[in-house]
Amino acid sequence: MTYHHGDLRHALIDAALDLLAETQRWDFSLREVARRAGVSHNAPYAHFPDKNALLAAVGVRGYERLRGATVAAAEGCQTAAQALVAIGRAYITFGLGNVAHYRLMFGQALAVDGQMPEPIRAAAAAARGLLREIILRGARDGSFSVDPDNGDDIAGAVMSAWSLVHGFTLLAIDGLTSRETELEADRLIDLILLRMMKGLASKDA
C-alpha cells in the first residue's frame, strides 16, 4: 500500500476539518494532520508548500460552507429585508456552530506578512457581493435607504451590515456578550439584527 488514496490533498483537508470540529481549536500541528491521514509527517509538503497553505485551503472551505448556509437561508424570502435578516441569522448560527473554523477563517493564522492570501480575499469579496445584491434589491424596492447609483453608499451599507454580524459572532464566540440581564442568546440576536435593519431602513419603510 504505497499510495493511501488517490487524493491525499483532499484527505489532509478533511483530516484538518475533523481536528477543527473535535478540538474546537485551529492550532493543531501539521504532524497531527498527517497522522490522521495515515501518512508520514512530511507527506503534506508534496501537496502544500507549508502549513499556512493547508490552513488557507481549510479556510476557503469555511467560506464555501458559510456561503452555502447563507444562500440557503435567503431562498424563499419574499422581501429583501426578510432575506437580509435570514442571512444574518444563518451567518451567526454558522459561526457559533463552527467556532474554530470561523475563527480560523478570519484570524491571524491565515495572514502572511499582514495580508490574507488571495483565495481568502476572493472568498470575502464573494461574500460582500452576496450582501451587495440583497442590499441593492432592497434599495430598489424602497425598503433600504441606499442610493443604488452611489458606490460609496452601497459599500458603506454592505460593510456596516457585515461588520455588525461579524463582530457579534466573534464576541459571542468569545463569550463577551452582555450578561447583565438574563438575556437568551436568540433574543439578543433578534435585538442586534433589529438595530442593523434600522440602520439600513429608509424612513418611510
Add this chain to the structure above:
Amino acid sequence: MTYHHGDLRHALIDAALDLLAETQRWDFSLREVARRAGVSHNAPYAHFPDKNALLAAVGVRGYERLRGATVAAAEGCQTAAQALVAIGRAYITFGLGNVAHYRLMFGQALAVDGQMPEPIRAAAAAARGLLREIILRGARDGSFSVDPDNGDDIAGAVMSAWSLVHGFTLLAIDGLTSRETELEADRLIDLILLRMMKGLASKDA
C-alpha cells in the same frame, strides 16, 4: 547580577508588548520574551503559570489602553451622539494602530477551554459598561431610541454598537473591507458609523 530588576513580571509584559509592536504578530515564543527580558527561558514560570497567563496579562493591558483611548475621545463631547461617534472612531483607530495587540485581545490565543479568562471578561464587561453609560445618556436626552427601563433593549443597543465597531475593525485589519470603489479608509469609517448611529437614533432626532 542575580536579579535583573525588582519586577521581572512587569519586564516580561513590556518585552511581550515590544514583540507585539515589532513583529505585528502575537505568536512569538515565550522563550523569545525571556530572551528580550534578559533572563533564562524558564524564569517566566516564576511569575506566570504558563504562556497563556502571560498573554492574558498582555491582553488586559490592551483593554486598558483601548479604554484610555476611547475615554479620552469621549471627553469634551457635548452630546451623547457625538461622544458615541468619537468613541467609535477612536476604537477603530486603536485597532488599526495596534493590529497584533487587538487580535490578541479577542483571539483564540487567550481562550482556555473555549472560555476567556476572568480578567479579560472583566475588562470586556467594563467596556460594555462604558458604552452603556453613553447610550443611556442618549436615551434620556432623546437622541437614541432606547428604553432606559428595559434591560434587554439597552443590552441590544450596546451589543449592536460594539459588534459593528469590533467587526469592522477586524475586517479592516484582515484587509477584507470593500475595495469596489476607490474608497478611502476614513470615508468608509464615516459611512459605517453613520449607519450605526442610524440604527440607534430615535425617529424624531
Add this chain to the structure above:
DNA sequence: ACCTGAACACCGTTCAAGT
C-alpha cells in the same frame, strides 16, 4: 522567592533516498 541548566516530548521544515 527567584533564577539557572539540563532534560523531555514535541514542533515546522529540509534533505537525501526510495518507488
Add this chain to the structure above:
DNA sequence: ACCTGAACACCGTTCAAGT
C-alpha cells in the same frame, strides 16, 4: 510524482539545583 526516515533548529514545560 509521491512518499519515507533522519536530521536541524526550534518550542512549552518540568525538575533538580543553586542563592
